[in-house]
Amino acid sequence: MVTPNQLAEVAAAIGEPARAAMLVALMDGRALTAGELAEVAAVTPQTASGHLAKMVAAHLIVGEKQGRHRYHRLAGADVAVLIESMMRIGGGGPALRKPLRVGPRDAALRAARTCYDHLAGQLGVRISDALVAMGAVEIEGDNGLVTRRGLELMAEVGIALPVHPRPRAPRPLCRPCLDWSERRPHIAGQLGAALCAHAFERAWVRRIGGSRALEVTPHGKTALREAFGIRTDG
Structure with a gap:
């Protein structure tokens, strides 16, 4: 008490x-x-x-x-x-002196980029939010869990993940990674790497000028909407 x-x-x-x-x-x-x-x-x-x-x-x-x-x-x-x-x-809240802008100024980097071997930026966070909303992933603090529904969903998409991940595996199956620009978690770990690799292999995304910035292709916009219910037009 x-x-x-x-x-x-x-x-x-x-x-x-x-x-x-x-x-x-x-x-x-x-x-x-x-x-x-x-x-x-x-x-x-x-x-x-x-x-x-x-x-x-x-x-x-x-x-x-x-x-x-x-x-x-x-x-x-x-x-x-x-x-x-x-x-x-109180009838409102303390007003911020000015809008706080965080992360890179480059709009392309803010929209979508790679973070080591997984997807980041608005795209990465939207995928993370969608997976949580679908019950495919659970995130609590620094921990992430892929549910049975998540394994089924990844199989439907064409991504193979270990059904019984080893407890002492060198890399966690799923972990949240705090996004530099969005300041909310995107998905890292084996799941994040698999999603990123799949997005490149299926031409959902492509690099912009050899940088970390990514562009979602027209095919990718359709595929992301069908797989995770997310829109990448704005």
Whole structure:
């Protein structure tokens, strides 16, 4: 049972304009760096770090390191519900000083690209969202699971995956990878690599000028819509 003191600590962690602005910025499901959240809250990076530490201690946000950067996101759906309720009671929410743009400026890289050997950008995240919505994949934190429905779906698409993956396999069957531009997960692991390889083999995508940026072909648009129910026109 939550004590009055614990409730007051959570309220105090939220009840500061800069921290409230940071929490609102994280409401869209993206994960942001301390520098980006400092910009949102109009505070220095040092001040932002102090605010973030307080919110981590209050279990409002969690941090995750990927590559050279550390990202922050809401600790869970219950936190989002809490913030949304407070925004409704308050008649709105703290306005961001300006729209926060993350990731590459290049529109082609933002739309679709490779991330090592799997699909990333808007395309990769849309596929991930579709697989979760279809019950083919389950994602929780840093863990990913391919369900029986997922194995069946991949077989229908023409992608062979191990029915009983080895627990100590050198690479997980499925894991979420935080997308650089979307700041939401796309699919990595064996499943992500298989999806990417299949997309190239079936000419769903092609490289743009030898870069990491990808273009979805007309055939790919149809195939992606039929396989996963996603549209790639915008």
